[in-house]
């Protein structure tokens with residue numbers, strides 16, 4: 001212990017980097033590791049966006065400047081239009097829309113805005129690892145809502161009312177889900193919406209993956225499209241995956257006007273604004289037609305088939321279950337092991353394959369691993385050749 005640990009806050013001391021990044025960092029030390037940890041798609045930002053940004057850099061004298069904390073009006077207007085096209089819900093670009101530096105920053109802003117110590121946020125279990133960490137960093141309490149593994153990780157809405165207390169502020173939903181790839185059904189989501197409204201709590205939809213639903217387009221339902229829930233709804237759309245813009249750090253937030261008036265204070269005090277150059281890229285992304293999303297989805301569909309087949313060949317190592325959307329699969333570990341973390345570290349050190357331990361995604365994730373199949377087919381094949389050999 002040095003004096004540094006004395007001056008670091010308890011919340012930070014007790015926190016750690018996510019299991020996803022931890023494994024990614026560990027694998028960087030293993031030469032030629034096959035990396036299936038990070039949800040970082042192999043795609044390049046589409047050309048029309050890259051070219052458009054070059055144009056702005058040459059012609060827009062303000063391109064290097066700050067914007068207002070809620071983002072460029074033109075991008076907010078385009079976001080409102082995109083939201084209307086997706087959900088049929090009308091929102092006001094000034095009152096309801098805020099541009100953020102990715103959904104992670106958007107969530108951070110929301111939790112910062114909402115949480116007093118001990119306030120509760122309901123998370124599905126398993127859920128995205130960073131949701132847990134962010135809530136803890138703001139002295140909030142994540143409350144786990146276990147998904148039903150036997151029903152392909154669907155919601156058990158009957159459990160929800162008992163999880164709600166007078167400290168509950170919001171329920172976070174991700175569909176298609178990270179880490180399970182599950183698309184929650186319309187009926188389940190509608191019931192969640194009713195319960196949230198009845199108890200006056202917010203629903204936060206964290207949406208990086210709704211463009212990747214494969215043959216399940218008809219099953220996908222965006223709860224944000226329910227007009228009666230408008231005042232209880234926060235919808236976060238990320239450009240990271242659908243536009244292969246993870247490094248640009250860009251997202252839009254749609255929320256009730258009063259919440260935006262509060263959240264803008266946090267944006268202003270903590271980040272000033274999302275990077276202007278990325279906002280300009282967002283204007284190009286949303287204002288020009290492009291079929292790259294369908295192309296990405298078609299490529300990911302091929303990788304999903306491949307990983308599904310490769311998992312079928314190792315039933316003594318992992319269970320298999322076809323994910324409905326996103327680009328993750330969350331098999332149970334069948335091979336002998338103590339816990340998912342030790343299993344993952346052993347797999348990395350001995351087979352040079354990096355996966356994320358399921359325990360990083362909440363208590364129900366233990367004894368599973370998350371495999372991200374957004375990488376090139378070569379990497380998937382190399383990883384599974386090694387897994388087959390190691391467990392032969």
Ligand SMILES: Cc1ncc(COP(=O)(O)O)c(C=O)c1O
Nearest residue numbers: 039102103104128174178238240
């Ligand atoms: C559920 C979920 N939310 C948020 C993020 C991060 O999104 P962004 O790049 O927009 O911050 C991810 C990335 O993997 C994710 O899976």
